[in-house]
Amino acid sequence: MEPASTLTNPNARRRIIGLKRELVRLEQWLTDPEAETRLFSVSGIGGIGKTTLLAEIVGRCRRSTALTLWLDGQTELVSSGAFLASLETGLANEYGKHRAPGTPLLPYLADELSKQRTVLVLDNGERLDRLESWLLSSFLPRLRSTGMLIVIASRGGLPPKWHSHPYWSSRIESCPLRLFTREQSLDYLRESGLETETQLDVARRTDGHPLLLALTVDLLRSRGQDVPFRTDDIPAILSGDWLREATTPALHQALTALSLLPAADQATLNELLDAPLDIAAYHELGRLSFVRSTPQGLSLHHVVSRLLREDYLRRAPGQFQTLRHKAFRLVADKFHDADRRTQTHIAAHVLELYRENLPFAHAYADFSAPLRADEPPRYRSEDLPFLHRFLEDSLARSDWHSELVRAEDCHAVLDEIVRHSPEGVCVVRRDNGTPIGFCAGFRLHAGTVPYLERYAPSFLPMLGEEAQRLAKASPDTADSLCVLLAAVDTGQSLYRPEELGALLMQQWLIHMTSGWRGIMASADPQLNSLLPLLGFQERGRIRPEAAGAPEMIRWELDFRHTTFEQWVQLVLRQTNPDRMNCEPEPTDRAAFEADDVLSLLRHWLDPEQLQQLPVLRQLRLSAADIQSRIQSILNAEPPPFPLTQLEQRMIRESFLRGDLNKNELAEAFHMSRTTFYRHSRQAVRHLAHVLNGG
Incomplete structure (x- = not known):
């Protein structure tokens, strides 16, 4: 190059x-x-x-x-x-x-x-x-x-x-030809004359694109190193070059809209366009060099997608915010009916779409690096020596590892986790597949509770009565994951530790979106300031038995009950409430949204809380009114379209009776936890449709 x-x-x-x-x-x-x-x-x-x-x-x-x-x-x-x-x-x-x-x-x-x-x-x-x-x-x-x-x-x-x-x-x-790896980018930058920290910034923000890398180096050389490096300084010339490949204004607009979606078929893309594309124009879009076909529709090359978004944000920030919100609503609606692989890509795309709202400078996580979730961060048996080495280095520095586990037990805990809960290990890798960071925890069920009692005795008391249920739960019903260990490779020079921390956190969050509850406990003030920004909720505090040990906070992120879109909106509110990209709630509404109905069902057994829900005040309904309407719909034979008999049963068993947990419900309906979660979300959407008059 x-x-x-x-x-x-x-x-x-x-x-x-x-x-x-x-x-x-x-x-x-x-x-x-x-x-x-x-x-x-x-x-x-x-x-x-x-x-x-x-x-x-x-x-x-x-x-x-x-x-x-x-x-x-x-x-x-x-x-x-x-x-x-x-x-x-x-x-x-x-x-x-x-x-x-x-x-x-x-x-x-x-x-x-x-x-x-x-x-x-x-x-x-x-x-x-x-x-x-x-x-x-x-x-x-x-x-x-x-x-x-x-x-x-x-x-x-x-x-x-x-x-x-x-x-x-x-x-x-x-x-x-492929993009540069981070290692190749830094190899190119070594003879640039730029400071080491600037080289790392350039390598991260140019994302391996050779010409973008060269143009950025030339820009920095021409103006001298005394001027600070900013993301906005990355040249936008490439965005214009790619847009010129699209020969018509309609294709220009379609490219910009496509940059906001992980993938889109013709109908989905047209929902974002003022002038819909016909089938011929859609196929013409698919012939562009940086557009590829996927089972979900057309998808932009991730570097092109990012630069087109940044260029659009600079040119028309108001229009960008509006279109981005429409795109978010589209992908969030598709999330619940998608297969797991597609859900992973949607979650990664939304995190990238709103990356500017995530913390850019934190002691443990710097989210300024683009996230590319091309494959799940699964653990492989050959990873274990690397993970032990990272853990050993972390213990020597007294950082990253969990406060729940004694230092002398950390290596034993890692061995037990990979033996009994390998799916609880999340690994971040270099381009060649070598691990450079990990976090690890136990799935909570009868087979793993004894290890928590042995190695993290202060954890189970945090759960209260729930600990007794988990001690009897089968592995097939496990839906909670307790993170105990985390460490990164600080000996490599390709990524800063905070970058790896952010990549780990994002990969772990994406994994949780399939319906897991994630649990962490920490007394570290830095970590405790980061977790609520990412949607974690405080669920209690405990003081360890050791004299002088600081109080620990138990944090949870529960995707068993929190929808994907609710979580994203919570993150936006927590991180940047003044620039939150979600539409304000209307004051005079005429319809129920799926999330409104979900809130009604969750508070079904508590009429006082039910009456306090904003949707009932906005629609001028009483708790008794809505209970009567929903009861009538769920007992109707046949059920009103599009609600099915199976969906009627799922809603009654899940919310109105409330005597079974999600794992037991999934087993009762002969479904996996993920499949049950997807069907129950669809049932709630169909109920909302019926409540709105069909």
């Missing part, structure tokens, strides 16, 4: 980062005396390094004595004549070869290119489809050389016709 300055100064030193695999393959072809004719298809979003790779390929090929020609697809793929004329000019200017008078151009070029090992390099190959029929039927068959390499760089890769061709399909090597 080269800085932007080298694009206009060919003598500037070019730094090649992150292209090792492609260059090794090139060297193998160049040094193979029996090399076959091959085609390298280099692809990737704008600014990811395609032209840099081509420039390095040309340099190495010319040093190897291969006949090498570079063509620019923007001007030299407009017609077959322009293509052939460019090849002739290249042979004349680079190699002093001239066509004899009267010799036809195509036979002359075919003969010259077949005399020796030849490399054709074609940049900006997006227009290749204009000439592909002619190239495949008239030009390429004339080349007799068995040692030709054709390198074509384009944003979307080769058109399908090439991949289905009887000759070329087996000779294509796809080279999709």
